[in-house]
Amino acid sequence: MFGNYLIGLREGLEASLVVCILVAYLVKTERRDALRPVWLGIAAACAISLAFGASLEFGSKELTFEAQEALGGSLSILAVGLVTWMVFWMRRTARHLKSELHGKLDAALQMGTGALVATALLAVGREGLETALFVWASVRASGEGSSAPLIGVLLGLATAVVLGWLFYRGALRINLARFFTWTGAMLVVVAAGVLAYGVHDLQEARFLGGLSTKAFDISATIPPDSWYGTVLKGVFNFQPDPTVVQLIVWLLYLGVTMAFFLAPQRSASTRKPTTTAA
Numbered sequence: 001m002f003g004n005y006l007i008g009l010r011e012g013l014e015a016s017l018v019v020c021i022l023v024a025y026l027v028k029t030e031r032r033d034a035l036r037p038v039w040l041g042i043a044a045a046c047a048i049s050l051a052f053g054a055s056l057e058f059g060s061k062e063l064t065f066e067a068q069e070a071l072g073g074s075l076s077i078l079a080v081g082l083v084t085w086m087v088f089w090m091r092r093t094a095r096h097l098k099s100e101l102h103g104k105l106d107a108a109l110q111m112g113t114g115a116l117v118a119t120a121l122l123a124v125g126r127e128g129l130e131t132a133l134f135v136w137a138s139v140r141a142s143g144e145g146s147s148a149p150l151i152g153v154l155l156g157l158a159t160a161v162v163l164g165w166l167f168y169r170g171a172l173r174i175n176l177a178r179f180f181t182w183t184g185a186m187l188v189v190v191a192a193g194v195l196a197y198g199v200h201d202l203q204e205a206r207f208l209g210g211l212s213t214k215a216f217d218i219s220a221t222i223p224p225d226s227w228y229g230t231v232l233k234g235v236f237n238f239q240p241d242p243t244v245v246q247l248i249v250w251l252l253y254l255g256v257t258m259a260f261f262l263a264p265q266r267s268a269s270t271r272k273p274t275t276t277a278a
Contacts, residue, residue, distance in 0.1 A: 008156020016164025041120025049128025076198025141197035193237025
């Protein structure tokens with residue numbers, strides 16, 4: 001449940017910040033007449049994201065077992081790729097997100113109502129589609145068979161909405177770059193579990209071999225149905241009996257991605273100036 005709460009909080013806060021920046025800019029520039037198309041674009045983005053999530057959940061039930069596992073594994077890997085790109089992108093642009101959105105909004109204001117709707121739709125819709133895909137993949141990986149993952153996501157989204165409103169009112173100030181770095185690191189851990197589960201799905205669909213070759217089996221020590229096994233499964237997508245392929249993929253993804261993500265960023269001012277020979 002915590003992993004899904006983190007996804008809802010992280011993605012929801014990004015969307016909330018985007019909405020706050022767009023609305024605050026229009027209010028401060030006395031362009032309240034443009035608020036309606038912006039809200040229309042935001043509503044359309046939410047509707048598309050919900051429809052996408054519903055199609056993933058209900059559409060896959062009509063497939064055979066092998067097809068479901070192949071689809072689930074492929075979409076899990078796609079979701080991990082999108083989330084990985086997202087956490088790196090937000091880490092790099094968190095400080096400049098406001099000016100970037102202001103520039104897009106200025107261009108949209110000059111083009112008319114349709115451009116305003118499209119700007120809000122694309123800005124919020126990207127976050128919504130990423131959230132729907134990754135939540136669906138994470139819920140499949142957790143395999144809890146209960147409403148806990150959905151409750152976790154909804155609580156995360158609700159928290160993000162409250163934080164966004166506090167940002168807009170000026171009642172809350174935090175270091176966004178640091179916040180997205182910490183939550184991004186935690187999401188990388190969650191994504192590693194989703195990726196390993198996606199590989200397991202592809203093994204069950206017979207797209208990959210090695211399904212019967214276990215790296216280890218500690219089910220007796222950490223029973224999957226125990227409270228601590230459930231917690232580890234819900235937070236980290238922990239599996240007590242992974243295959244060798246799953247373990248290798250998990251270690252490679254987590255080690256390489258975390259190393260690059262936590263590496264210090266080099267700014268242009270810290271680079272040595274080049275000199276030319278006289």
